[in-house]
Amino acid sequence: MIAAVDLAEKTKQYWQDGYTVLPGLFGSEEVDAFRAECERLWNVEGLDDDLNLRTEFRRGPDGGYAFDRLDPVLDISPTLNGAATGTKLMGALEAVLGGSAEILKCKLIRKEPGVKGYATHQDFLYWKWLDTAPDLLCTVVINLYPSDERSGGIAFYRGSHQELVPGPPGNPEGDCDPDRLDPSRIHVPALAAGDVLVFHSLTPHFSGPNDSEHPRTVLLPSYCVTDDTKLYQKYYQQEIIRRCKEMVGFERYFARNESL
């Protein structure tokens, strides 16, 4: 458990840098249970079906599709639900955010060796429709294996969480243009298994490929300071409709269909 004095220091750092690390929030027994749960989830039948709306894919080392994330995941995993909504994490978050939070969404990302990373973005861009102040929204990285730059750990632009940064000239409404950000602010915190990182909804972040031998696995719950206990349901109601309308994740199905 993090000492109160430490939590005050971490809170200061969160607001100053746009993120902070809560080292060892989860102990080794808890981490073992989370890892075993990920293993179970990764082998559930039908999870890698082309039309499974909760799974997403990225390009793997051979150019093929690599199963990379489960989103949503809490409804099929009481263990991970406990990690994301248990009193230990929720208590620490209340201190850091300065108010009681509710879960907004949660995904599990397992980046296998060789699998590519994520382009620079700010989570808040995807949450504008919630009509909530960015300071009330954050994402948490629950880290299940040692993670650093080599294993495709998440990189953050330190102290760059003041506003939404426009996209590149051809797409100003899109994900923020890294050319508008100061590269000297980039930092990839090295995390141990069980460490928890909290970042502000406006903190620009990205990640590289996993060049290590182990799967870089993180549970990524997002939260909002609110008294709306139905926020999670509201979010996924909207998100699932969006995926269908924009046909997110259907590429593999169409490619296979095409080749029949």
Ligand SMILES: O=C(O)CCC(=O)C(=O)O
């Ligand atoms: O897991 C990663 O490497 C980055 C994930 C991320 O930034 C996201 O899902 O928003």
